[in-house]
Amino acid sequence: MEIDFAQMIFAITNFIILMIAMYFLMYKPLKQTMDKRQDKIKGEIETAEQLKADADQMKAEITAELAKSRETAQEIIVRAEKTAEVQKDEIVLAARAEAQKMIDKAHAEIREEKEKVLGEIRDEAATLAMLAASKLIERSLNDTDHKQLVDKYIEEAGEVQ
Amino acid sequence: MDVNGFYAIGAALAIGLSTLGPGIGQGLASAKALEGMARQPEIIGDLRTNMLICLAFMEALAIYGLVFAFMLFGKIA
Amino acid sequence: MDAVMQVASSEGVHYLAGGHTLWEASAYGFNFSFTMGLTKWMVVFWGVMLFMIIAGTIGARKKALVPSGWQNFSEWTYGGLSNFFSKMIGPHLGKTFGPLLVTFFIFILLSNYSGMLPLNFSMDEGTLSLSNLQAPTSVFSVTAGFALIVFFCTHFAGFKENKLRYFKFFVSPIAFMLPFTIIDVVIHPFTLALRLFGNIHGEETVVEQLMQLSVFVNGWAPAIIEVLGMLFGLIQALIFSLLAAIYISEAAEHF
Numbered sequence: 001m002e003i004d005f006a007q008m009i010f011a012i013t014n015f016i017i018l019m020i021a022m023y024f025l026m027y028k029p030l031k032q033t034m035d036k037r038q039d040k041i042k043g044e045i046e047t048a049e050q051l052k053a054d055a056d057q058m059k060a061e062i063t064a065e066l067a068k069s070r071e072t073a074q075e076i077i078v079r080a081e082k083t084a085e086v087q088k089d090e091i092v093l094a095a096r097a098e099a100q101k102m103i104d105k106a107h108a109e110i111r112e113e114k115e116k117v118l119g120e121i122r123d124e125a126a127t128l129a130m131l132a133a134s135k136l137i138e139r140s141l142n143d144t145d146h147k148q149l150v151d152k153y154i155e156e157a158g159e160v161q
Numbered sequence: 162m163d164v165n166g167f168y169a170i171g172a173a174l175a176i177g178l179s180t181l182g183p184g185i186g187q188g189l190a191s192a193k194a195l196e197g198m199a200r201q202p203e204i205i206g207d208l209r210t211n212m213l214i215c216l217a218f219m220e221a222l223a224i225y226g227l228v229f230a231f232m233l234f235g236k237i238a
Numbered sequence: 239m240d241a242v243m244q245v246a247s248s249e250g251v252h253y254l255a256g257g258h259t260l261w262e263a264s265a266y267g268f269n270f271s272f273t274m275g276l277t278k279w280m281v282v283f284w285g286v287m288l289f290m291i292i293a294g295t296i297g298a299r300k301k302a303l304v305p306s307g308w309q310n311f312s313e314w315t316y317g318g319l320s321n322f323f324s325k326m327i328g329p330h331l332g333k334t335f336g337p338l339l340v341t342f343f344i345f346i347l348l349s350n351y352s353g354m355l356p357l358n359f360s361m362d363e364g365t366l367s368l369s370n371l372q373a374p375t376s377v378f379s380v381t382a383g384f385a386l387i388v389f390f391c392t393h394f395a396g397f398k399e400n401k402l403r404y405f406k407f408f409v410s411p412i413a414f415m416l417p418f419t420i421i422d423v424v425i426h427p428f429t430l431a432l433r434l435f436g437n438i439h440g441e442e443t444v445v446e447q448l449m450q451l452s453v454f455v456n457g458w459a460p461a462i463i464e465v466l467g468m469l470f471g472l473i474q475a476l477i478f479s480l481l482a483a484i485y486i487s488e489a490a491e492h493f
Binding site: 001002003004005006007008009010011012014015016017018019021022023025026027029030031032033034036037040 | 268271272283305312337377386
């Protein structure tokens, strides 16, 4: 077993030189690079998380918005249906009223026409009767008197009817 | 008798005998460590490091014998 | 006896330049000396240093946000190791001692592997022969120097974290424990150095011995050991830096 102190000093000094050289040439720059990368990755992860949180929030907002608009649309539809129902009822009612009115008017017209026709027929009948009577009695009567007479008869006849 | 022969025998005995104890000890230690590793594979890293340290301490004994063998070798003229 | 002689001769240090011993002493089987000179493993040491610095600089030069190629590899290496040690000793200590431990790991790993490069040219009686380089970590002086760095860092960390209370640790439960804790403090870096040296030197010796054996086809038998050596080199590098980290964190967290 040989221990040479000169060799020992050689080993110690050279090792310390090596350590210092390695520290400044390798460890320190490598550590800086690694730390920088770590910081960058950390920052990027934070940014990504922030973005994700933003996206989540936006998604929630959009979902809420969508639900709200869907609700609104539903409301609008319901309201429109109600309105349509009301309108339909109104229209139907109006149409029915119109129809009733037309029917009434038609009835009235018919009645009027009937009256008119009946009046004409009565006049015609009176004239015919007057002609027939004047022919029968050969006597010309005052036109106005005749008419009054005939009207009286016809009225009587109408009452009898 | 030549004294060099005694040095040679002494060196051989030093390294030969000094390996017996550490050999058995290291065998037992590594057997137990492997058993532990097989039982709990999740702590293999820790076990391996500790096993190496234990083996190093045991190995030191064998190394003492080796060093003495070297010293005796050095005395052979 | 031939093989034994080979090992013995490999213990001797061959100097490329210089090599005059200024001081020498011997105690407890250890030969202490102070020799000024350039050895082959010092060149390997500088080679590994140069490789690390150049590779690291190239890896860190390009500061691309999306790493690729060599940059990616250096970031993976540095980031992985630095995280590993920071997790082990805490982020506060990891900031101070992270570079030391990472450099220890990479340097010891590359040193261990440099011992497998067959780039050792030597002229033997007129014929050029190639053999494996001597790894710097297979020299006890180097591993002892590394252990000394760990020793100082350990107590520096302990003193920095606990101030004067740190010395209370040595007499922690009772004053009676003082000799034992001191032995502990000395033994820790000593075993650290011995473990690394013994493993790498032992592996290199085995490869060298197998090279000498002509029983196997030359080169194949050492190759098998060198595959194991790859694994051992990695494990030893890991264990050295891991234990250094544990000693440092232990010293720093006394109270």
